[in-house]
């Protein structure tokens with residue numbers, strides 16, 4: 001097989017621990033399926049600030065650009081929270097998304113059987129919940145002009161939210177296509193009764209919708225969506241929305257499944273290149289203790305196999321191995337009901353490797 | 357007693373029905389407590405578009421300005437959804453908030469005992485949930501410059517989000533004061549890791565915080581708040597945030613209580629003047645059928661008594677009457693478990709009047 005190059009960014013907090021387990025899984029798939037991977041590690045986030053003086057060093061960007069895909073652990077932590085803007089991990093995150101053209105963030109929110117009870121929602125409400133938030137990732141208020149100025153009412157801060165037709169159309173078409181491969185329902189979320197960017201968004205959605213006649217489309221206002229996710233989570237299939245709304249709604253959706261610690265995500269651009277990472281954060285409070293759950297990162301790898309490499313067999317095998325290990329009752333402490341029986345990060349990784 | 361003037365805006369959908377019941381309650385408190393009210397009705401929203409060609413006629417604004425408080429039913433409906441911006445009910449809503457200087461929107465989210473099971477959250481998670489979202493209402497992206505322009509990537513839409521120190525400080529101080537009168541906890545919600553307006557917001561919060569040493573303050577990022585509301589709703593007391601975030605989070609918070617159809621809200625400016633309205637919308641699908649629940653509107657009146665007039669006795673009496681009627685088992689169809697025993701809008705109003 002040809003060699004696939006993966007840029008590996010461990011990052012901060014529990015990042016290095018969970019990424020190490022995913023790398024063991026990667027090796028195992030080489031043995032079992034004959035894939036060939038070349039991995040290159042790169043510094044990013046807080047550790048890059050500490051070691052290189054910037055959250056997104058040039059070398060890291062070139063490692064990513066020369067790779068077929070990126071596996072990211074997690075970045076950030078209290079240590080860097082009060083840094084100036086250029087020296088914050090989040091700035092690196094926004095920078096890497098923009099530099100790699102990752103305009104689309106896919107965040108599936110599914111309920112893991114073994115975690116059904118972990119949700120704060122009633123099981124009967126959650127039943128059947130399996131949705132995907134498609135979030136625009138390189139536009140909107142995150143990337144608009146920002147500044148301070150003097151006003152008659154004291155200092156004033158300004159953020160600008162802009163979207164053009166091209167930006168909206170590419171993400172919306174992608175969402176329609178994803179919906180075609182799922183239950184064929186798309187909810188487009190905006191605030192068209194107030195925002196001009198939302199009105200443009202809705203116009204574009206309505207213009208392209210006839211190209212996907214098999215997809216049932218609904219427009220949902222963002223405030224209403226925040227409510228409907230709570231009231232009828234299982235009725236959603238694909239949700240597409242702009243950057244800021246997607247940030248809020250994808251976290252709400254992930255949390256309501258009760259499975260947030262196990263969810264994978266993909267950030268994609270044009271072509272097959274993608275950045276894959278767990279939905280959870282860097283959890284600095286438990287870092288370095290072998291307590292972290294590597295499953296979300298391992299499932300991010302499966303998502304990479306499926307989406308970027310087309311390695312369906314390997315992806316299926318990883319996902320099946322995760323299921324098997326969970327079904328056999330193994331749990332890291334975050335998902336263990338009886339904490340005294342919890343296994344470590346590396347043990348969980350070993351079991352999944354063995355099950356492949 | 358001196359005469360208090362109330363501008364009454366019935367609005368659209370179920371608005372007229374629920375407001376009529378609140379007016380009966382108003383009359384009853386005159387008899388029982390010797391208050392004296394003068395009410396003046398005004399057109400607003402969809403009905404004003406139909407009858408006057410604008411959602412917020414000049415006369416309506418002067419009626420409100422000459423009043424001590426405004427009672428609003430609900431506005432909007434599908435009939436006006438595709439109108440141009442100037443001819444939409446929402447435009448009237450934004451206009452009236454700005455024209456009356458209502459910079460603060462208080463949305464209490466409490467769980468009504470009789471509705472505990474109506475929430476999609478597990479009862480043990482919901483237990484003790486009683487929070488108040490304080491939403492900035494006349495600034496931010498709702499009121500910033502909006503326009504379209506040509507770009508190399510097709511038509512582009514722009515919204516501007518601006519906040520100055522004065523705008524932030526007045527709402528934040530109000531939230532601290534509200535927290536002092538409650539459980540003394542304040543969560544300030546922003547996206548300071550990305551937005552300049554949020555960084556200004558957080559600076560102001562941190563600068564004024566020492567003036568309220570008895571209030572425990574936490575900063576919560578908006579995406580995290582959307583999650584924490586689901587995970588630990590009862591741990592929140594007062595949440596203060598900017599306009600757009602407040603729109604989303606207050607709806608999420610209201611929905612998770614399961615009591616959204618019963619919640620009252622207040623929009624306040626400087627001084628005692630305020631606009632009071634139910635949190636629920638105009639529900640055009642059930643309008644005119646006597647099915648609407650007038651309780652949220654009646655409780656909005658109680659909130660007006662307490663907040664604008666300082667009529668504590670009357671407010672207590674209204675709230676007690678609502679409790680008594682609910683405890684006696686009376687339900688409108690929205691909250692009835694057995695729909696066949698549901699009573700009508702007017703019957704519910706009559707029972708509450710009789711209980712005062």
Ligand SMILES: CC(C)[C@H](C(=O)O)[C@@H](O)C(=O)O
Pocket residue numbers: 090093094247549550579
């Ligand atoms: C850290 C932050 C900048 C980031 C975002 O808001 O995009 C994070 O919340 C996420 O969702 O990936």
Ligand SMILES: CC(C)[C@H](C(=O)O)[C@@H](O)C(=O)O
Pocket residue numbers: 193194223446449450603
């Ligand atoms: C109708 C709309 C403009 C309004 C808002 O977003 O403020 C509504 O959602 C609300 O929360 O009162």
